[in-house]
Amino acid sequence: METPNFNLNTEIVEKGFRLFAEKMGHPTQVIQMMEFDLPKYHDIPSDNVFLEILASPIDYADLLNIRGLYGTQPPSFPLFTGNEGIFKVLAKGPDVKKLDIGDIVFINSYGLGTWSSHLTLHETAVVKLEQPIDIVSGSMLRVNMFTAYRMLHDFVKLNNELIVVQNGATSHVGQTVIQLCKSMGVKTINIIRQPQLSETYNILKKMGADEIVTIEHTDNVDMKKIMSDLKKNSWFDQTKVVLGLNCIGGVYSQIVENLLACGSTHVTYGGILKKSMEASISSLIFKNIKFVGFLINKWLQDNNNSKFYDMMLHDTTKLIHNGSYFRPPFKCFPLSQYKSVIETFHNDRAHSILPYRIIFTKNINFIQHLATIVAKL
Amino acid sequence: METPNFNLNTEIVEKGFRLFAEKMGHPTQVIQMMEFDLPKYHDIPSDNVFLEILASPIDYADLLNIRGLYGTQPPSFPLFTGNEGIFKVLAKGPDVKKLDIGDIVFINSYGLGTWSSHLTLHETAVVKLEQPIDIVSGSMLRVNMFTAYRMLHDFVKLNNELIVVQNGATSHVGQTVIQLCKSMGVKTINIIRQPQLSETYNILKKMGADEIVTIEHTDNVDMKKIMSDLKKNSWFDQTKVVLGLNCIGGVYSQIVENLLACGSTHVTYGGILKKSMEASISSLIFKNIKFVGFLINKWLQDNNNSKFYDMMLHDTTKLIHNGSYFRPPFKCFPLSQYKSVIETFHNDRAHSILPYRIIFTKNINFIQHLATIVAKL
DSSP, rough: OTTOOOOOOEEEEOOOEEEESSSSSSSSHEEEEEEOOOOOOOOOOOOOOOEEEEEEEEEEEHHHHTTTTTSSSSSSEEEEEOOOEEEEEEOTTTTTSSSOOTTTEOOOOOSSOSBEEEEEEEGGGGEESSSOOOOHHHIIIIIIIIIHHHHHSSSSSTTTTTTEEEEOOHHHHHHHHHHHHHHTTTTEEEEEEEEOOOOHHHHHHHHHOOOOEOOOOGGGOOHHHHHHHHSSSSTTTTGEEEEEEEEEEEEHHHHHHOOOTOOEEEOOOOEEEEOOOOHHHHHHHHHHOEEEEOOOOHHHHHHHSSSSHHHHHHHHHHHHHTTTOOOOOEEEGGGGGHHHHHHHHHHHHHHHHSEEEEEEEHHHHHHHHHHTTTOOO | OTTTTTOOOOOOOEEEEEESSSSSSSHHHHEEEEEEEEOOGSSSSSTEEEEEEEEEEEEHHHHHHHOOOSSSSSOSSEOOOOOOEEEEEEETTOOOOOOOOOOOEEOSSSSSSSSSSSEEEEEGGGESSOOOHHHHHHHIIIIIIHHHHHHHSSOOOTTOOEEEEEEOOOOHHHHHHHHHHHHHHEEEEEEESSSSOHHHHHHHHHHOOOOOEOOOOGOOOOHHHHHHHHHSSSSSOOGEOOOEEEEEEEHHHHHHHHOOOOOOOEEEHHHOOOOOOOOOOOHHSSSSOEEEEOOOHHHHHHTTTSHHHHHHHHHHHHHTTOOOOOOOOOOEEEGHHHHHHHHHHHHHHOSSSSSSEEEEOOOOHHHHHTTOBOOOO
């Protein structure tokens, strides 16, 4: 019954393993690993592909979701965890036409459980990468890179005379914003929370940050000083600051707000401080600043298969492909080390200067090479 | 030298008087009355009209402006006070073609000092009322009625299946929102701060309020109770609550936010509590609620002479003309009583159940009839 289109062309393994949460709770307590039988080729539905993990990152939102703290609806349990990643097509059903064995794909749908050694998915749940790109960066396309890209394209028409201000500049979205803006000729003002260590400063500068503003004492933010420092740049003109990006909240959101021009847009895509966003009545009424939110899952749900999607995929993968994209610091672990990895995630996140990303991958042998691997298509 | 177009057809008076603020400060301390010589006909520029006051209201924003608390830029002093009103054309220059002596006009531009017995203005600063309307209601077209109208037309396309929620329902804008929504078949949920006295309740109901929610204890707002009360209405469906209007701030703004559907718009047009507006991260990101501000002066500046302006003027004056518009409670005073009027304004405003409007007019004889006068054109 073997069909010509179906061919398991790698080493034969019979067991897969994946992470899941049995119930809502703290990730260190509720995440478990399960072993499962890999499907026989004749069990794979004809329009499905059988995939092997290359890289799947932990997003902060993934962990919040397991705790029931992400979104307005609590998630259903048991929950397969992980929401993005790069996989390799090991086999495909006979009706799959657009993908081939050996293709490198990334997972485009939400909630499929990408912290898994293997996945069997409908062909429409994955997107083939058309050009060779760094796997580490590519594994983070869907959540952080797409979020950065959309926020720079959907709210204000940017051009090389305009300025974007963001807090959370050291986050992966923040780093991507800096680099996308650089490629568009748009200036960025980057507000960071940590003391301005030369390491952080140099990395962000290398990525293309035009100005970095460090806030050490939140009780007494000196807007006059910030403004006068900004004015030392010949390119700075407050009427050009048309877009503000906020993922922190509290006083960091207000600094973004204060720097914005009349008629600009303030986009919230996260709330690390877990506080409501405050907007002054004056900004709303007299400066006509719009305060909106952005969620990539919602956008992808509404715009899948659109020309905007294709342009975004093209532009972001091209940036990685060109080698001009600085990926964030990262550490790779096999899925089997999930307990210690997740346990230290929160602490590391809170204390690291430039937060590194944690990426799950297949096994330890693969990891040793991952940093230098570029997917060959 | 008398021209045929120029004819002072009322009793001859030689002196006018107007209110002005010499410097920034509390209105009760800095507002003064000045007497001035009325222009001789040959002094009136050829494209100007010479006007006599019928009614000019005090807006709360007028008093804030004198204190330097309104807007982002401090006003210039001395400042001629008052920003809207209905006037009668007493005379006109020879080049004025679109207006005639006896026409009833309202002042369309900001900052012209309408708390004045007479004004000499360029013809483009006034708009002729094309149908007879109640003077009291008409004098408040420009600020409050236009604000209500625009907020219901510029953010969400409303239809008779949709619901608007507002706080500050007892304000004049709030009352107008209720009545405009009623005329459009749009349901309104109205949040009020005072204890639900039957007087207030009955007036708002008579105007067309579909639901009135009273918040007496702001420390402990019971959203579950509010929601369950709302669900008793067969028309209530939270997914239909597409527009929220906020002029209070604080917890009253949050109640509006909590009642809004996904993808809706929250418009702030005032901030009585003088607090920043808070928006939850969840509303921004997961409910995709937009938080925006609205200022009628800005809109009029940008849209004067547009078809949208003409439609707005037509629709609002028609509502008054038809006799189906309930004007807010009001008291009339001659300009000469300005000291006591302004002194009691703040107290009355704070303590009255349904805030009454204060309207300046020509003299006491005129006032006695004003309540029943309908402008004859």
